[in-house]
Amino acid sequence: MHSRRSAEPSETAETSSDGEHVDAIVVGSGFGGAVAAARLAQAGFSVTVLERGRRWRPGQFPRSTDLEEGWLWQVGQGLYDLRWLKSMLSLQAAGWGGGSLVYANVFARPAAETQDDRWPLPLRRQALDPYYDLAGTMLGVSPVQPDLLTGVVPTRTTFVEDIVEQTQIRPAMIRPNLAVRFGASEAWSRNLHGVPQRGCAFLGECVLGCNRSAKNSLDLNYLAVAEQHGAAAVTGAEVTRIAPDESGWSVWSKEGGGGDEHLVRRTATRLILATGSVATTELLLRSRDVDHTLPNLSPTLGRGFSGNGDQLALANFRRGDGDLTTGPTITTTTVLDVWERSKSVWFQVQDGAVPAVISDMLDQLLPLPRLRSWWTKLRRNDPARTIALLSMGHDSGTGRLELDHHGEARLRWANRWQSRLYRAEERVGPLIARVTGSRVRSVIPWSIFKKPVTVHPLGGVPTGRDSDTGVVGPDLQVHGYPGLYVMDGAVLPASTGANPSATILAGAEHAIEGLIRTLTGDSSWRAPEWDRVQPVPAPEDEAYEWIARRRRDTAGDGIVFDEHMHERAPDGAPGGELQVRLEASSLDRFRADPEHRLSVDGTITLAGLPGTHHVTGELHMFPRHGRHLMGYDLRFTDQDGQAWIGEGLKSQRGSGPLARYRSLTSAQLILHSESDPSRSIRTRLVLHPHNVLGNGLSLRGQGFTFPRRVKALVNFSAFFMTGVFGFHRRGDGD
Ligand SMILES: Cc1cc2nc3c(=O)[nH]c(=O)nc-3n(C[C@H](O)[C@H](O)[C@H](O)COP(=O)(O)OP(=O)(O)OC[C@H]3O[C@@H](n4cnc5c(N)ncnc54)[C@H](O)[C@@H]3O)c2cc1C
Known part of the structure; x- marks a missing residue:
């Protein structure tokens, strides 16, 4: 197991200094980090990006059913990082591109009317909409397209659309924008940034990493732009300690591995943390409470954590035929607004392809071959007729990340499983089962332990006017530590209720534009791609409006x-x-x-x-x-x-x-x-x-x-x- 305890670097043989002092070090190459790296590099700053995971090339993503073959960060520094936070299981990725390597590609804006007072004006829809357009253009997003080989959209798309057709809320269902390249699946062509990609082959493996370069993950757009403009990418560099120094910032990272693990110290004038909600909060907590390198961090650190109301269930359909595992992982979104104990509960549900290798792997988890074959017979599930149902909505967002005695993040949250949101989300399964005669099961952490699983961890680094009210100011600079910034999901003030990566991108675009204007003194600086931006349609808005109208009416x-x-x-x-x-x-x-x-x-x-x-x-x-x-x-x-x-x-x-x-x-x-x-x-x-x-x-x-x-x-x-x-x-x- 990979140790998470804070390293104790010292200027001894195990620590080396690497590279020159740079203008900015960006830690983490996910959504926030990729934007920061690309824009700073485009603006002419010297940038180093430190990423703990590997650079995954097409064809290298794991497909074996053996969990030890590249799957888990905790086992050989693989692709998926599963964090058990005591009261919630949080899933994220490790690699050059962060969560984009495994995400389900959905590029969605939150519903404006559900953004409450916790959302500062610059992060609300009206202010951020142009930046969503910019991010959507950078990624190249569109709803699912027909497969060129068959001429039709995936079976799962029309299958779930037919189900919703029977429920009187059809207008609340849309096909969301996806960061997927559609088109000829065998031909390579260059994207907007000159990077070669192929068209989607409808394999339904987006959440395993796309081995065909058809997913518009960050390594193929923002990070490619960063490198084209001179940013240095260092993968396999896990940052364990940060501290202010006379030059600005010192950053230590664990590098090498395989018996040659050593600490490397780098320095920069500015440091941008973008390691994702859990890891960024954890690194800051350790800096304050264990390493004491940032002792004056706000007491609000760790607060405002949200699992984005995620709920995951698996539905197995016995009737009908056709392979439901094909196509991009997610192709539809259905927005719901239902009454739960005299209050309206708003959430959305998406269909998800379950790749065959995941079904096989889950079976492999059972220890004995006889137990395995007994289980396979008992569940009588046809993997090709199984889909995931991913719900998300507005949880209370009142979780608090703190450190346990090993220096690892754990979540303290009176996040009651009987809450209206979870109860409402849980009812989707029986509803679908009734309409379709299927069998729907929640995933085990929830069904047995009532612990939610989130793929959208958010918050932990609140924004406020001063360090009494927040860790960072509206410009995302950490109070009391000039030159230190946080730009990732940790700074979102509450659940987005929608897939959050678009909001992380748009928020980071807005913040980095402000920082570059301040640093350069050029108040008109803007990202070069603005010249190519066209308004990106937001199909989810139609569903949001329809469901809001329906609530008002009914x-x-x-x-x-x-x-x-x-x-x-x-x-x-x-x-x-x-x-x-x-x-x-x-x-x-x-x-x-x-x-x-x-x-x-x-x-x-x-x-x-x-x-x-x-x-x-x-x-x-x-x-x-x-x-x-x-x-x-x-x-x-x-x-x-x-x-x-x-x-x-x-x-x-x-x-x-x-x-x-x-x-x-x-x-x-x-x-x-x-x-x-x-x-x-x-x-x-x-x-x-x-x-x-x-x-x-x-x-x-x-x-x-x-x-x-x-x-x-x-x-x-x-x-x-x-x-x-x-x-x-x-x-x-x-
Ligand atoms: C299976 C799955 C499906 C998803 N589907 C969608 C979707 O369809 N749409 C959507 O909007 N969102 C989706 N998400 C969520 C999305 O991936 C996250 O919201 C997003 O990645 C968060 O962005 P971020 O910038 O905060 O951090 P991340 O993207 O998590 O990036 C953080 C990076 O920092 C690196 N890092 C961490 N610690 C260190 C360290 N100490 N030193 C150096 N590097 C470090 C990590 O390896 C990682 O690369 C999905 C997530 C999962 C797991």
Whole structure:
């Protein structure tokens, strides 16, 4: 196991000095570090980037089922760094390109309306939108494209779109922008930065590192630009200690490995930390509390940690066919806003390809061959019909990273597993299982220990006006330590609720532009690529807007039922009928409304008016004011194009249960032509006993989960029966 304890460097034989003093050292080559390195180098500064992981070339990413063959940072300094933070498992990557090497390519902006007061104005959508465009242009993003070989998008994309089609929230589903190069998968061509890439081969292996150079990872764009402009890249350099000195900053890194491990000291005028939320916070905590090289760091260090509300589940579909593992890892996003214990909970869910090697590897984790074969038979899962469901949203973001007695980060967080967000996210599985007949399981840390797994660790280095309120100022410079900056996910003030890398990029672009303008004295300095930037469409915004509108309109669970009434025409003539669907999209709102209104949509035919007409309007059910029990407000246009409006009233006539039944099953309908006030129709509609039964049987609850639908049904039935028996109080609350 790789030791994380702070190194004790001294100017002895084990420590060497390397290279010349540079203008800036950037530690970490992930999203924040890549932006800082590229822009500083473009602006003419000498830059060294120190990255603990390797430079992974196409074809070198691990594919063996043996965990020791390059997979884990903790075992031979491999690709994935799994950090058990005691109350959460955090996944990140190690290598030249950081998280971009293994990420699922989604380039998403957060929903503006969910960015609360913790988001300073410069980091909010409105201010950062141009920088998102810049970052999107740098990466080259677009939604999933058809595979050139088959002419269609991946099976999984249309498969999950069909599932959502059945749930009334289709407009809340989009195909997000992906940092993937689409096009001929065999031909090499140069990207915007002159780096050769191939088109996506739809292998669904993005989260294992792309062996074909089709993923637009940072080594192929930002970091390539940095190197083209003279930045020195040092991989296999794990920074263990930092300290201010007379030249600016000293940085020690552990290098070599394989028996030749030694510490190297480098110096720079400025130091930019970008080792990711957990590692950056940990390095600063050690600098303050163990090494005492930065003793005056803010007491807020470690606070504001968020797992971005991540939840991971696996769904296995038994029905249907087709390989769900192909295509880029993620291809769709569905935004949800549901009621959970009287509050609205906003989150989003993405589909994920599960590469076959991961399924194989999970099986291999079982120790005995017989146990393995027993398990494989028991689970009866077809790996080609398994997908990951990744949910993310707004957790409280009140976690606190601190050091344990080994000097390693651990998370202290009263992050209750019963929280509204986790409960709401957990309901997605059963919903999908119900609609599709599939089996959905949460991943083990959650299903057994109720410990979340995050692939989006954020926060730990709060921003504030001074060191009492934050570690860094708005310019991301550390309070009390001039020349030291933090530019990575650690400085995001709260969960993004969306995949965060675009926000880390945009935030770093904004911050580094400000720093370069200050350093050069050129207030108009900007990244050269601005000249090529086009607004990058943000498909997620349409989903965000639709779901926000839906919440405003429906706020809660609702009910729907049919009403079928017949016209009692004079003189026994054949009568018409009113056939409508009645809906209260929010039962809470329906009950709070003194008029208890339901929407009406259906058809009407009348003896006195030829044709069948589409009718809309409202039904007022046991309104608190007025003398009638129920009243229809109807509107339709007849065959001649004349608009009609009118009302159908069910009024109390007589007393006693029989009179009450008669009153509720008969309505006086009076209609007026809007264009010709002299034209009117007066008739009576009745509910036959079989219609009473049919109407009752058509009643359905609407809600996110089965219990909620049942609850809506029961609550509405109780309201209705209270009205039928005359117990609603007039001019008063329910
Ligand atoms: C499986 C997976 C899928 C994901 N999918 C998406 C997605 O689709 N969209 C999205 O927006 N986000 C996604 N993410 C999250 C995304 O990768 C992170 O939010 C992002 O990488 C964080 O960027 P960063 O700059 O903070 O740090 P990182 O990208 O983590 O970079 C930190 C770098 O610092 C290096 N480092 C750490 N410690 C040291 C040290 N002491 N010395 C030297 N170097 C060091 C690391 O090796 C690493 O290269 C995914 C993450 C995972 C794990």
